[in-house]
Amino acid sequence: MKKVKLKVKHLIWLFTGIITIYLLIIFLIQPQISLYVAKKKWEEGDIAGKEQMINLMNANLFTSQKWELITDYMLDYSLASQFDVIVGPSFSQVSGLNKESSFTWEEKLPFLEQYVEKGPINGYLVTVASELAYYYERSGDYNRATQVIEEAIGRFSNTENYWDQKELQLERAKMEVNRSNYEKAESLIDEMLDSIQPDEYYFHAEIAQLKVNTLIKQGKIQTALEEVERALKEYEEQWTKDTNNDVLSESINNSVVYEELLVLEQMLKQSLQLKEFETGNVEGRIIRKDGTPVANVGVFLRAESDVNRSLSWNEPYKVITDENGYFEFPTVIPGSYQIFLGFSFDQIDGWTWPVQMDDWIDVTGTKNITYDITLHKLINIKSPTNQEVINDQMVNFEWEEVEDAAYYAINLGIELESASISTEFKSQIKENNIQVPIEDFYAKTVSMIFPEDNLEEIHSQSSTLLAFANTEGIFFWSVEAYDQNDNLLSRSNGYRLNEDSIGELPFFYLKERELTDADQLLLNNKIEEALHSYEEAYKSDQNDIHSLRMISRLIGLKAKDEAMERKLVMPFLIDLVDKHAATADDVWRLVEYYYDLEDWHSFNNYFEQYSTMLNGDISEYDKALYAKSLMKQGDIQSAETEWIKVMEMDKSNQFIGDLIAINLYLHESIPKALILAETYPERSHGEEQKTNWITILRQMQNEAAQTEDYTEGLKDILALYMIGENKEVMEQLNKSDQPALKDFINALRKMN
């Protein structure tokens, strides 16, 4: 055996060397490798990533690396991510799709505490302290929340981070305002004011904003408005002074605090316009259908101007439900609001909050509003489920019965590669099951080609053009339950996150028919050839309903504009009606076509057919078109009746202008019209600026008081407007010297 000869001392050196390297690896290199791996995993949504980070932070990382991990991975930076799911009337959103891998409060609490105590003194300290304080406030530990902020403020003393310290002091004062300790808040504000320079106007504005919120919370709307206006003026002056010689300076509107002050000003003004001088109160309770209260849900009361934005830290009305599920906003500026809720996955899993679009809360200073929320169990579906392949002529839908449900509605959906599309299928179903002929599926139009669609868009929708006639398509369905007042009770689709809630999968296949050659062409994105092939097939067999249908969906390919598309598609739609193969949607296309042509005979004829097909269950939008047609046909009395029906159904009140116009025309009374405007305030929908009819009518009232024959003149223009004589309306309007009247008519014209 080979041997090596060496002195003992060399052997010892060798050992020491090896041990040193070993220790180096254990304490320096290995943590770094692990850290790298952990970060990678975290990014991939692997739950092991955060576990590994926690282990590393407790063991062998450099302190600086530890602080970095805290700021990079443990802070939320947005209010929304404090919750797993945000649900509101206009949207529902999961905050971050790999949420499971992020840190829970239990896990990150000790580290954030350490950061506040010993972490580097910089802007992050402000964020860490604020988030930590918010956590303690949420858990009801107000003392600790205050302590955290004060500790951080203390750490900033004698440093150069002047702004950061001020930011925290502001936070500290806000806490007192939130807890209604106005005196304490005021003394803190005074302290701050003493220490800042007059030219630090951004900070002055922030303090002013806090002052305004304090005044609002105390119910002093008029004083609050004065303070906002003062602050805005001061800000503008200082801004101009500051940016006078600076061409490159950005617009004043990019300044967050300025923007927020403007919003406050607008809300306060609006409230005073509505003659509301006191703040209102909104309270409620969140329970499950079985009566258990839901604690720790984030409740956000959001003003009309904010509902389409994502949640920000500056949400003025945010609370957490207490252990009995109660929440309260004691001092709300009068106006229109919507409630948004922040849930954890555990809270919402298997449950749904059946909130509908246009679910508004109108806060006034005089009455207390109670807005209770009941979470309902998701409806369990029974059939068809779990990728069932359907080969029969009839499809049997069945689902679990819902207590108090007056009727159900079924939606169908198509799974696409990276998205899905869903559409209403059947409504007014009285039982918890229904048999649907397969032909109804084939007839359901999901999409069609419009003249302005580009090739890429058309290709991306080839399978939705074929829709439920596609034997290769993966389809799904969901069901909704409504009570007799058309309020949504529950639905089958929602968060199904664990074994118990996951239920049956709503997927199925329809393989009763066989794909035709034309269908194959379509699925292969050969749209033109497909259309040609459908046309040939229909020509040779006039009973080929499928080809007829497909032509009606694809013919837009040949059209240059919408008018041409309508002209091209009409004969095919009429064929469908004649062959009793048209769906309500097909008939509706005819209704719209004849509306545009102002061919009232055909319009009325098809509208009646449409109404019969739907058993009179017509949506508010369709009814609105009908009401509008009555106006144009000159049947003003019937139009008024129809508009009132529309208003009762449509909670967005977007058609109120027309009802006001008719009312003014028929009854010649502005006060009467004002009552309508107050009963049905127009809601903001999407990005569009809504019209404040109340303000316009009030101004018209003033004009009428000063002008002779005001209502007669108004009536003349309205008569022209209603029958759609736009040119004449403009001519009359140009002659008028009444600004409010002009505003009114222009607002009416904008509606269309």
Added chain:
Amino acid sequence: MNKERSNLKEQLNKELNHLHFLGQQKVLNHIHNKSWKQRIKLFMNKEIELPILPVSTVFLLLFLSFATKSIILDDGLGRNKEKILIEAGGNVYWKEELLKVESKDEES
């Protein structure tokens, strides 16, 4: 006799009086306790013979066990699966749970 002896001794002392033995300590050290430094030095410089094969095998095993433990097990590969939310059929599922149910359906 005794007297004679002591005289002799005396004489010898006289004669050797100018001679001084300086390496006394060294000799003592040499035969008696050595200092620990010396002992270490001695030990350090001691030559030993090691068989290459067993020693390198031991080292290799040690290294391998360390590598396996720290790199494979600590990283937890295959221990935790990804948890991803997906939207399908109008519902929101954990992907993993959905796949589980789907594969169960396919079996039955």
